[in-house]
Amino acid sequence: MNAQKLDRPDATGRFGDFGGRFAPETLMSALDELEKAFIDAWDDVGFRAELDRWLTEYVGRPTPLHAAPRLSEELGVEVLLKREDLAHTGAHKINNAIGQVLLARRMGKERIIAETGAGQHGVATATAAAALGLECHVYMGEVDIQRQALNVARMRLLGTEVVPVTSGAGTLKDAVNEAMREWVRTVETTHYVIGSVVGPHPFPWIVRQFQRVIGDECLSQLGERRPDVVVACVGGGSNAMGIFYPFAGTGAELVGVEAAGEGIGTGRHGASLGAGTPGILHGARTYMLQDEDGQVEEAHSVSAGLDYPGVGPEHAYFLEAGLARYVSVTDAEALEGVALLARTEGIIPALESAHAVAWVAKARDELAGRTVLINLSGRGDKDMGTIIEWMEGRL
């Protein structure tokens, strides 16, 4: 197939067959208003200059592009790392959070809500809300509150109220459900800062536009050079789309790495593109994990940020259009990826990002002699508890 990437979704909010707006009626006017406000802001040089200023002076962009010499030597693959782990708060999530909170303030909203899985999006949103002076509430699954205690403390310190979500499995999917329910209640005064390229239109498009700075920066940092392969982990898919989108059509092969959890065959994984089917989750038509009746199945991953049974609709489009391919690595492989990057480059990646590293290690024979750009979406401090358990053989 030789389909092209799309500038923006069509009038129904779709990328090809995916996306749309399957949302409660109460939210529909807010989604319209958000779309208009975003188009207006994105076309406004004043808004773009303000966003750039925040990204430069506050987030610390551009993030470095690091040629990883010892990892490259060990794998026999030339590896470049896009260091999103060095962005303020430790992950790419801040790019979107700053963008959306600036947009919310421009729209006159007083209050911000967000969901979080790993806590990185929650921390990023809490940070942006603190810096821009908005009230913030973050919905987080009970299980994630336990396994990401550090980030919970950070959010609270930043003045955000962390609201525990007990429904379902108490992970990211349930946190999104609860944040959406809260938005249905408070939509007139509140903006929902969704944390990935998911949700009803226009969210997937807005988040992609705020995250594409990752790939755009890489292109200018590379000058005339082009990587052969661009690799990123895929939970909801925002760091991946942020780097894929500018590279789509440049000839680079795009590889998204999903969570294989305990193994695709065990059914305990988060590979919605690799092992899911098309359906409607969180307001958009996309690939998802579900049974014959359309009941949503629980995802599983050692990394909270990839523990999600859906994926952004633009990735579903990229898959079907042949613009990217999607692979997966297991929990165990991802933890090996953490150790590998720590040992060879002195960088402890987030468990999510370690999936991308681990796939490159696993596919080293196929990749030999090629240049591979990995989006290192975040740093691993938040995961030290899990990593310690693994080091001590308790995982």
Added chain:
Amino acid sequence: MIRSMFGPDHKVLLPYMTAGLPNEEVSPDLFAAMADAGADGFEIGIPYSDPLMDGPVIQKASQEALEAGIDVDAALRVVEKVAHRTGLPCLAMTYANVVFRIGLEAFCARLASAGAQGVIVPDLPVEEAEPVLGAAAASGLGVVLFVAPTTGEDRIRAVAARDPAFIYGVAELGVTGEREKSSGRAVELSRRVRAVTDIPLVLGVGISTPEQAAEAARVADGVIVGSALVRRVLEAASPENAAKSLNEAVRDLRAAL
């Protein structure tokens, strides 16, 4: 038959209840108890894993029903028994993913053969409703479309233009669940709907007490009461108690209308 529930001097009372609660066998008895108490029809919930428009009570009901093995087939067996036993219009309520996953034609055909009269999908806005309206019409089912206090005039017109079985007016911002006091937003919503169309308007979300039902019915053709009834079933010590409690609650609601 959905439209024939409505009349100039009759306010329609539509209880919502999750199918298969507390189990498949007892569930139809609960609907029958509400029919005896003066319900005009039912909104029967097909349990869904991720009910985005539902508050804690209906979430819990949905989860318990799923855990008790109430899949779509089981829910439709309940619908069939309720339709047969009560002779009242049954509208199946579930979420878009269930409908699309099973397939629009197949889903509507299964509903129709179970004796349902219509379908209510709270995450199906009018923009996405066309294919569902087509499949439902082909099976002789009515579709209910939504308006909310945040809905603008253009959208109300778009909803009316699809000629839904009735218009579901979301009476309160937020998801289903009991509210201590009504916000009064439904009054203005109803006025805006009435300015555009005569299609029956039924208010739901946040209507739980007889007083709230009476207040809502003053500006609408009917009311849907959900969480307050579902809670009685979740809290009941036995199926007999649940049936009795529902019968009393629906009787009180009926009397207030």
